[in-house]
Amino acid sequence: MAEPLVVPSGYRRDDGTVHPPLDYAGYRSTALRAPSEPLILLPHNLTELTGPLLGEGRVSSSSADLSVQPGGEALGQRIIVHGRVLDENARPVPHTLIEVWQANAAGRYLHRVDRHDAPIDPNFTGVGRVLTDDQGNYRLVTIKPGAYPWGNHPNAWRPAHIHFSLFGRAFTQRLVTQMYFPDDPLFAYDPIFNSVRDERARRRMVSHFDMDATVDSWALAFRFDIVLRGRDATPMEQP
């Protein structure tokens, strides 16, 4: 047996009210893809308490601005999306990579599988990357995505959203989510949004209109703060 290690404390576990269940009848694709066996508890050891810190070199000055391509400007409502990445203990998550992807203003993805009868925008790829600063802040420029139909049920439309992928600083903190826009009339009809059963948790996926962050004569702004898992407890101090 090796020397016992002073392993940092683990991360708080979801009490089952925040994340959506994997098996959710309203979202048809879960039926064949959600595991049926119960999950087995994975203790938080070093593999789980560490994770890739790979932001540097994955972003550039242009990767945080989705609204401009070499060929010109994307069509649509230009917006600033900004916010802060924190953990549950309100500690900022610095220098962490955020990856985003989204549909264009007409609700069409630049993807071979997307057959929605809406135009491609030659000046919009819909992919962006940004690093948080040392206080966990990030800022993106993009255009507001359109809603789009998705065939889950008759006349199914996804509310406008931006996909967000975050690494945090540990394997436990990895999160992929979607940012929504305030007061979307499609919320009530969307099973993916409503797969999060707690109303307060659902609201945390909805950005806020942020007048203070708008730029006069140029762009509207939305604030989206993201909270990743925090450590369960501080390690016991020796008396």
Add this chain to the structure above:
Amino acid sequence: MLGLTPAQTVGPYLSIGLPWSDGPLVVPETDPDAFWVRGVLRDGAGEPVPDGLIETWQADPDGCFAHPDDPRGRHTSFRGFGRCPTADAGDWAIRTRKPGRVPDREGVLQAPHIDVSVFARGLLNRVVTRIYFADEAEANDADPLLATVPEHRRRTLLAEPTGGGYQFDIRLRGEHETVFFAL
């Protein structure tokens, strides 16, 4: 305490945003000790999942992590991270080296393992599993996590040696369903 942001599915268009050209290369392609871990991601009907993403995280061959929270303080430049979208036949691959054994909190050495996240349309959150290596029988027999997995399901966590690499198929649901963990 702040409320956690809920997870949502990556949806069918994840390949717009998530793949990296060097994603599958946990180690440089020129590393003479590297091998491919290949697998096929399948759904509950046994059909390939062509719109998934596999991510891996592991220690270096000495069992160390390129991370400040590794209390052993040894610095490694080992990337440790791999990422590969699934292709039309559900297939994915990462190029890596076998991780060293990492002690747990009690100092018990775990068997060599790679943590895995699976993302896909139809998964409202990632699912998490671990790759162990079938040719590490002795270490696997002493692994504290494998000991908590029902014996008849353990082989779903074992990558099988193939010519020069390993095969690790992932079945999301149904017959021979892969063991997934609550993280």
